[in-house]
Amino acid sequence: MLDIRLIREQSDFVKSRLTARGGGDETKIDELLQIDAERRKNETALQQLSAERNKLSKEIGAKRSRGEVADDLEARVRKIGDEMIDLTSRTNELEGKQKDLLLRIPNLPHGNAPLGKDAGANSVVRSWGEKPKLNGKVLDHVALGTKLKLFDLERAAKLSGSGFICFTGAGAKLERALINFMLDLHAREHGYLEVSPPFLVRRDCMIGTTQLPKFEEDMYGLENGELFLAPTAEVPVTNLYREEILAVVDLPKKFVAYTPCFRREAGSAGRETRGIIRVHQFDKIELVKIATPEDSYDEHEKLTADAERILQLLGLHYRVIELCTGDLGFGSAKTYDIEVWSPGQNDYLEVSSCSNFEDFQARRMNLRYKDADGKNRFCHTLNGSGVALPRLFAALIESGQQEDGSIRLPEILLPYFGEAKIDGHR
RNA sequence: GGUGAGGUGGCUGAGUGGUCGAAAGCAGCGCUUUGCUAAAGCGCCGUACCUCAAAAGGGUACCGAGGGUUCGAAUCCCUCCCUCACCGCCA
Numbered sequence: 001m002l003d004i005r006l007i008r009e010q011s012d013f014v015k016s017r018l019t020a021r022g023g024g025d026e027t028k029i030d031e032l033l034q035i036d037a038e039r040r041k042n043e044t045a046l047q048q049l050s051a052e053r054n055k056l057s058k059e060i061g062a063k064r065s066r067g068e069v070a071d072d073l074e075a076r077v078r079k080i081g082d083e084m085i086d087l088t089s090r091t092n093e094l095e096g097k098q099k100d101l102l103l104r105i106p107n108l109p110h111g112n113a114p115l116g117k118d119a120g121a122n123s124v125v126r127s128w129g130e131k132p133k134l135n136g137k138v139l140d141h142v143a144l145g146t147k148l149k150l151f152d153l154e155r156a157a158k159l160s161g162s163g164f165i166c167f168t169g170a171g172a173k174l175e176r177a178l179i180n181f182m183l184d185l186h187a188r189e190h191g192y193l194e195v196s197p198p199f200l201v202r203r204d205c206m207i208g209t210t211q212l213p214k215f216e217e218d219m220y221g222l223e224n225g226e227l228f229l230a231p232t233a234e235v236p237v238t239n240l241y242r243e244e245i246l247a248v249v250d251l252p253k254k255f256v257a258y259t260p261c262f263r264r265e266a267g268s269a270g271r272e273t274r275g276i277i278r279v280h281q282f283d284k285i286e287l288v289k290i291a292t293p294e295d296s297y298d299e300h301e302k303l304t305a306d307a308e309r310i311l312q313l314l315g316l317h318y319r320v321i322e323l324c325t326g327d328l329g330f331g332s333a334k335t336y337d338i339e340v341w342s343p344g345q346n347d348y349l350e351v352s353s354c355s356n357f358e359d360f361q362a363r364r365m366n367l368r369y370k371d372a373d374g375k376n377r378f379c380h381t382l383n384g385s386g387v388a389l390p391r392l393f394a395a396l397i398e399s400g401q402q403e404d405g406s407i408r409l410p411e412i413l414l415p416y417f418g419e420a421k422i423d424g425h426r
Numbered sequence: 427g428g429u430g431a432g433g434u435g436g437c438u439g440a441g442u443g444g445u446c447g448a449a450a451g452c453a454g455c456g457c458u459u460u461g462c463u464a465a466a467g468c469g470c471c472g473u474a475c476c477u478c479a480a481a482a483g484g485g486u487a488c489c490g491a492g493g494g495u496u497c498g499a500a501u502c503c504c505u506c507c508c509u510c511a512c513c514g515c516c517a
Contacts, residue, residue: 040475040476043475043476043486044476044477044485044486046476046486047475047476047477047485047486047487048486050485050486050487051485051486053497053498054486056497056498057444057497057498058444058445058498060444060497060498061444061445061497061498062444062445064444065444065445070497073497074497074498076497077497077498078497081496245436374455376473
């Protein structure tokens with residue numbers, strides 16, 4: 001949520017930054033300003049009436065306690081009360097409208113973000129490693145997984161429809177090994193606090209991290225719209241401290257969480273849907289930080305590096321992309337995507353999206369900290385996958401495939417997987 | 427799911443219709459005095475919003491949330507949420 005004061009005082013700046021995103025949201029600003037002006041006018045009038053009423057009511061109280069009657073005063077107060085009724089409902093209506101509009105306007109891109117209207121304008125910041133040299137016919141993850149019985153997509157569809165995975169045998173064990181490997185690395189070496197949050201969250205949390213109100217059709221909801229299946233651990237973890245005031249010495253807070261993620265993927269049918277690349281339920285390790293505004297961009301770089309480390313230790317080739325203004329997510333001011341190389345797709349796959357939301361989410365969830373001067377200020381929030389599983393799984397088995405049909409696994413996984421390769425004998 | 431108790435400022439905790447944004451204590455901040463890590467005294471010490479060019483000042487709202495009664499609600503009524511205890515059911 002943007003600061004209404006910023007919109008009021010620097011509306012041209014806000015409009016131009018929204019224009020850079022290309023969503024057409026800049027057109028909402030004038031309407032918003034008009035509502036805001038009328039709302040404040042009403043509020044001021046209302047407060048004056050209220051002040052008058054309070055004053056007279058006190059006089060009535062004083063008279064009564066002296067045993068006098070105050071019929072004339074009471075009549076006047078009653079009249080003021082009547083006047084206030086209309087004004088109050090009008091003001092509430094305006095307030096509701098303003099809030100709703102504000103919740104639907106995206107964040108402003110960071111000043112340095114490359115300008116552009118879509119993914120074509122994103123820029124490659126760096127890349128690491130090299131594409132693996134594979135001998136023989138290169139199989140994609142679906143062929144490999146089917147042959148080695150690592151997952152069973154047809155039977156998963158029998159259970160839940162298309163877009164679901166059922167890992168089996170060595171595949172299920174590899175999934176578990178990867179989860180533990182990533183969790184351990186971030187918790188032990190990168191200093192994140194491991195949390196295992198609820199997967200079902202309230203509507204307020206979904207609003208806090210910007211999934212709602214705008215993207216409700218992409219979410220799985222339960223119980224009359226009260227609870228939602230979290231589409232990412234970002235939701236429960238970032239909201240952990242909602243409506244709290246944190247001590248500045250406790251920042252930054254760093255969390256790592258493993259959760260399944262649930263997404264309807266409405267409207268993406270047919271796009272990159274082969275195999276386990278885009279599904280309705282997938283596992284993900286998520287990194288979340290709560291930081292001061294002064295440190296957040298530093299923390300953003302570090303968070304991205306922490307996520308990259310996973311791919312480095314697994315020896316997988318990847319690149320880091322900086323998203324242009326037009327490709328940025330709704331709440332993000334700056335985002336790096338990490339894309340791992342998939343020999344099977346002959347393309348890069350996004351396995352992490354590391355974003356700095358600045359105070360956009362914090363303002364929605366009223367997450368603040370007390371600074372050195374004792375002033376309450378909004379925190380900055382950040383998150384990124386560290387990393388998403390099915391795509392990592394696919395890239396890993398594709399990159400490790402051997403001519404004899406087995407899959408060689410990176411050494412770092414040995415303590416977690418217990419074997420150096422998957423050969424299909426079990 | 428049932429029954430009961432309860433939700434007041436950073437914390438503890440008073441307050442059952444008017445002068446209560448809220449006693450008192452603790453914690454915190456400032457000053458004074460004495461002074462070996464400490465004590466005593468005095469003062470300050472919530473948040474949001476509106477108004478104001480800004481500061482000062484003024485105003486409004488907030489005692490879990492929302493609604494109602496009333497000239498006036500922390501206080502009375504209704505609904506909901508949450509916490510605790512016990513019972514039931516259950517992985």
